[in-house]
Structure formats: C-alpha cells, structure tokens
Amino acid sequence: MNTPKQVALITGASAGIGATYADRLARRGYALVLVARDTARLEALAARLRETFDATIEIAPADLTKEEDLARIEQRLQSGDVTLLVNNAGMSLKGSVLENGPDALARIIALNVTAPTRLAAAAAKSFVQRGSGAIINLSSVLALAPEMFEGVYSGTKAYLLNLSQAMAAQLGPRGVHVQAVLPGATRTEIWEKAGRDVSEFPPGFLMEVDAMVDAALVGFDRRETVTIPPLPDEGQFLAMQQARLAMAPNLSRSEVPARYRS
Template sequence: MRDYLHHILAGRPWWMNPLMLFCAFMTFVYLPWDIFWKPVAVDQEVWFGIQFEGWAAKLTAPFHWFVYGAGYYGFRRMRSWMWPWAAVYTAQIALGMLVWNWITTGGLLGWFVGIIGATPFAGLTFLLWNARSHFQREERSLRERYGEWALVTGASAGIGEAFARALARDGVSVVLTARRRERLETLAAALEKDFQVATRIVVADLGEPGGVEAVIEQVRDLSISILVANAGAGYAGRFEKLEPERLRRMVELNCTAPMLLTRALLPGMCEQFCGAVILSGSVAGRQPLPFHGVYSATKAFDLFLGESLWAEMQGTGVDVVVLEPGRTETEFQAAAGEIPHAGESAEKVVANALQALGRQPSVVSGWGNWLLANLGPRLGPRPFALHAARDVVLRQTPQDMR
C-alpha cells in the first residue's frame, strides 16, 4: 500500500498533489453524495460565479463531477491535455470568485472580498500555465534523449549498479567505475548479455588525488553524454572520534570527485547541446545530521552544486538533477559503520531520479523522506530539528562511536 501511494504521489511536482487529491475527493466522495443523496431543496452549484439552486443545481452537478473526474485522471496520469485546461479551469474559478462576491456582497467590499478569494486561484492558474512541460509525456528512451555513452561512478554496488542497469535497459552503453574490479566485470558481462550494450570498466579510487584524472583519461575517446556521479560513502560517529584521513578521503569522494568529473564532461555535453548530469546527494544534504555531520555537509555541497548547475544549464540542452535518497538498502550503511536499518530499494530510488531528470533540479526519493527533509528543518525551529535528527542518528550509531 505504501509503495502504491508512493508511486501515485511521485508522478508530478509536489504542489500538484494536493490538487490531484482534491479532485479525487470531489470525484469519489463529495459529488456522489451531492448528486445522489443531497436533497434537491437545499442543493446549490456555482458556475462562473453564478449560484444555481434546486433542480438547476442538481442537473448541473454531473458536469462538475465530469470536470473533477477528468481533473483527477489528468493529474494522476499527467495527460498532455491538462495543459491548458487545468489553468483555464482555475482561471474560471478565480473569475467566479470575483463575480460571486460582487453579486452576493456588492459594492467595494464585494470587490475587496472577491479579490482576496480570487488571488490563490490566480496563483494556481499561473503555476499551471507554466507547468506545460510537466504534462508532456517523454516517450523517448534515455539513449534517444541523450546519446550513446554514460559514465556511472560507484557502479559496483547499490544505487550505482541500479543506475547502470536502468541505463543499459534503455540502450545506453555504460562506463562502469569503482574500486572493485571483479564486481564491475560481473556487471559488465550481465549488461552486455541482457541488453546488448557496450561497456567499459575503469578501476579507480575517487577518494585519492588523481582518481578523477585517471577516469577521464580512460574515457577520452568516448563521447560521454550522461554522467551519473554517484560514488559516495558515509562515516558515522562522534566527530572527535573520526579518523582525519578517512574524513579527508570522504570529502574527496563525495565532493571533489563529482565536481571535477562534472567540470571535465560538461563542456562536451554543452558543445553537443545534449547531455545529462545526475548527482547522488542525500536527504542528509537538507538536514544537518549530528553524528554524521561531515557526510551531511558533503551532501549539502552536492545539492547546492547540482541545483546551481541545473539553473546554469537552462537553454544548453543539458539536464541536471540531484538525487536525494533517504535510507536505501545498499552496502552504504555497513560501509559507513552504521547499525543496519530498513529503507527503499535502489531500483526505486533510481526510477525516481530518472523520472525527475529534465523536469526538476532535485528529487527527494519518497514522500516520507520529503516531509522529513523539508518540514522539520525548514518550517520548524532549528534546535528542534537538530535534536530530532540527533536522536534518530544516535540509534543508528554503534555504542563505541557515540
């Protein structure tokens, strides 16, 4: 059930979900009651700001049912005909608010109340009018959209491996990079066999100086049009207990490597007027994590870098998105020294990233994660959010590292 709800809510920008849910409520709850149970004598419908009563209301209610049913279906499936009709309908409500208040209240007060009532709907009209691209269905494969070759870092496990599979499934040939050669060889063989794509293996340590340069050197002959800068690691524990050298390597891996790889490959993409950059950030990049502070700071770096590039790349043909997973079931927790805990699957996280690519600057995987990442740290008092995060991370931190 949770997966189903997640799947439903993940298909559009967050602010459209309340509209979709409102349409669902009107379609499945309110209008059936209004049409079939509400007594004719007390029935009322408002169209274009004009109030109908009795049988006139009863007979026009099915049109409302149709409109909200179509609205629910259109948001649910993000149908292309929703543009411009969703915007036109909310504009009609805004206008209706003005007319209705003018008729019922009258005078200057009527206009004043009407303008207050119409403003939110005018705002929605503006948003929906500018949301055309969200309603356009992307039928082309990743290879058709971006090109032949992708480079995936951290491809030997978890989210990186899932990215490599998803890209290959869409016909993209993949450069697989990480430190564990055997893992990469097994994956490369599977991708070539299952999806008939080409692969190349590049073994490199991106936490060491020269790692990025070594990767770039080995793909110089390829036109890489998709970069998945995903390799990353955590390091859990009380700050003063963490080894400085391991912290340095983590910052190199999580921040310097994605930055330099992007810097190296972006010019080629801009030249081709076609490309995609996916940076693996984390919800930890939105919420400071006590006992995981350096990791959290590195992911804030990735988020800020990627979102800035998203805006910078507008009009260049290059799409940028920052993937912000919450807890995901990979080798990450063991590598970071955390006590194991449940999470989303890597495949689901990757599907969310690919769906968001070309649509939005960043995507938090999972609505629960979205709420945790946004509501607490942004709306609540800062100390409260930090104490709550501290309690959560402490439970995942081994006793000797607390």
C-alpha cells in the first residue's frame, strides 16, 4: 500500500525564507503549493525544484491582503491533501507609527495577522478531521523584545507566537503539531523593503537564510513548539516560560493586591 504524499503549502514562497523552505521540503520529498504575489518568481522557483528534485509543484499566485485571494488559499487548504502549512508571508513598515498612515497600518495587519490566522484556522480544521498535520508560523525574536524595533511589526509577531502556543496546546492532543519559529535578523529582502541597509549591521548580527531554515527544521523534527534559531542557551527561554507559567495562578483574582491599595 502506497503512503500518501506529504503536501506543504508555503506562503511568501517566491524568495527568502519561503523559497528556502520550498527547497528544503522538496528535498524531503514533499509536493509543494507555492503562494506569493510574484508569478514570474514562483514559476522560476517551481522550474528549478522540478528539475533538481523531480518535485510536484503547484503555484498559486495570490495577494493575501486581498479578500478574494485569501479566500481562495483557504479553500485550497481545505481541499484535503495539504499536510503542512508554512505561514511565512509577512512584511515590515518603513518607519514607526509616526511615519505611517492608516493604509500602511491596515496592510501590515492584514498580511501579518489576519492572513496567517485565517490560513492556520483553515488548515487546523482540515488537519483535526484527519487526525494529523502540522503548522509552522514564522514569528520573530522581536516578539520577545518589543523595545528593539517599531512596535507594529513586533506586535504582529508577538500575536503569532501567542496564537501558535495556544494552538499547540489545543491541537497537539488531536494529532496536529504547531511550531512557532522566531528568527533573529536574517539576510532577506525584508530589510531593503523596509528601507534598511544590512551593511550597517554589526558583524555577527545577521544570519544567513539557509542556516536559519535548516535550524528551524531541526526544531520541527524535534517537535518543538517554539524554535529560536539564533539563541545559544535554550535554558534562557525555558526559564522565561517557567516564570510566565508561574504567574498563571495569580493573573486573575477577586481582590486587588496590597501594592495597589491606596
């Protein structure tokens, strides 16, 4: 009896982190559904992966900030053959909330929050029915360090971390693995689009995208819920998690504590 082929749907697949996930998953034998706005880049990537790995590739050009495109990718996830969602598509802002208007703010929230939430929900419903599947959400280390960058981008990434941890707790017992990946600064086009010059970064600050994705996949294979590729000491994150969980019994109480009594 033949084992059904694993199928990964990757958003933001035309370049950078998404394209690297496509390469690594094709190497592992996955069939791929590649989602991005740039059709020409998707076609070029698909051609290379077919030639190199004899991979089965479907391209699905889409702008995930547009309702009709997002709905179409939701429907693709619900078709029943996808076994892995890589929620990678995202953007940053040029400047802070002081330099951006309503349209820019609405767009980053649509791409970084609304789209991955809806796609994760669509995938989760399909995976729970099957009793298996996995979701990888690309967050950022800025979810843990909001003071280091403008707060809208880091806020969207903190949301994805929160969503991932909640989904992991809820869906893990039902056969669905959820992983949040928190890259540090990684050499991708996001910096140029945000108006940043990567040559200004100090030595040792910027990770190459191949190394980042390979590390993230090690975490995925280990079934980690949160993977932080640049963090040398996992104990630091685990200690933070333990401190956070230790607060849980005291986060909702009927009486105001003494420190807030006048």
